[in-house]
Amino acid sequence: MTAPAFTIWGRLNSHNVKKVAWFAEELGLAYVRHDVGRQFGFSEDYLAKNPNRLIPTIEDGKVVLWESNAILRYMAAEYGGERWFARDPIDRALADRWMDWQFTYAAAQGVPFLSHARIPRQDWDHDAIARGIDECARHLAVMDKYLGEKPWLSGGQFGIGDIPMGVYAYTWFSLAFEKPEFPAVADWYARIRQRPGFASQVMIPLT
Numbered sequence: 001m002t003a004p005a006f007t008i009w010g011r012l013n014s015h016n017v018k019k020v021a022w023f024a025e026e027l028g029l030a031y032v033r034h035d036v037g038r039q040f041g042f043s044e045d046y047l048a049k050n051p052n053r054l055i056p057t058i059e060d061g062k063v064v065l066w067e068s069n070a071i072l073r074y075m076a077a078e079y080g081g082e083r084w085f086a087r088d089p090i091d092r093a094l095a096d097r098w099m100d101w102q103f104t105y106a107a108a109q110g111v112p113f114l115s116h117a118r119i120p121r122q123d124w125d126h127d128a129i130a131r132g133i134d135e136c137a138r139h140l141a142v143m144d145k146y147l148g149e150k151p152w153l154s155g156g157q158f159g160i161g162d163i164p165m166g167v168y169a170y171t172w173f174s175l176a177f178e179k180p181e182f183p184a185v186a187d188w189y190a191r192i193r194q195r196p197g198f199a200s201q202v203m204i205p206l207t
């Protein structure tokens, strides 16, 4: 009997699903992805796996897991070896923190993203958009300083610490609003864009 494929549930236009699909590509995993969430809804079967009514969820053999960053850590530990899951606790934590930092950043980018992608222009709250952009910029200045000193958020090489913010950076750079420039972030993002898994799983229309 063949082992069940690594399964990802979630629509690909979700930031949190993109992270997991992109990393599956980086690892060269054989996986299947099923559309769930928003216009696709949630089946009772799905809600039994993830009662949060959120995506993504993965199933891999005997593990069912939700929370995108926990999923990335699981994938790195299970399939990535030392290359993707540093043995040294300090190296790992220094990269790891950028994954959780992303959730703080994401709160700031919410209104600009939703306005750009889903809210009709006549309903835009321009003050809220401007506040969101300012808040993103405040966070990106921190990231820009770090990337001025290290090539990657994960340290010396691309790693899972880069994945969550890579996904959010695609949205930031796609937003058609006037925004400040961050040279080190722009340089890092140009390198991220060269990665085939990023191009196929993340660089899709923002909807």
Ligand SMILES: N[C@@H](CCC(=O)N[C@@H](CS)C(=O)NCC(=O)O)C(=O)O
Pocket: 014, 015, 016, 017, 036, 037, 038, 039, 053, 054, 055, 056, 066, 067, 068, 069
């Ligand atoms: N902290 C959770 C957040 C999950 C989350 O908010 N997912 C959004 C999509 S990015 C969602 O499920 N939205 C409802 C829907 O798509 O119907 C994670 O990282 O997995």
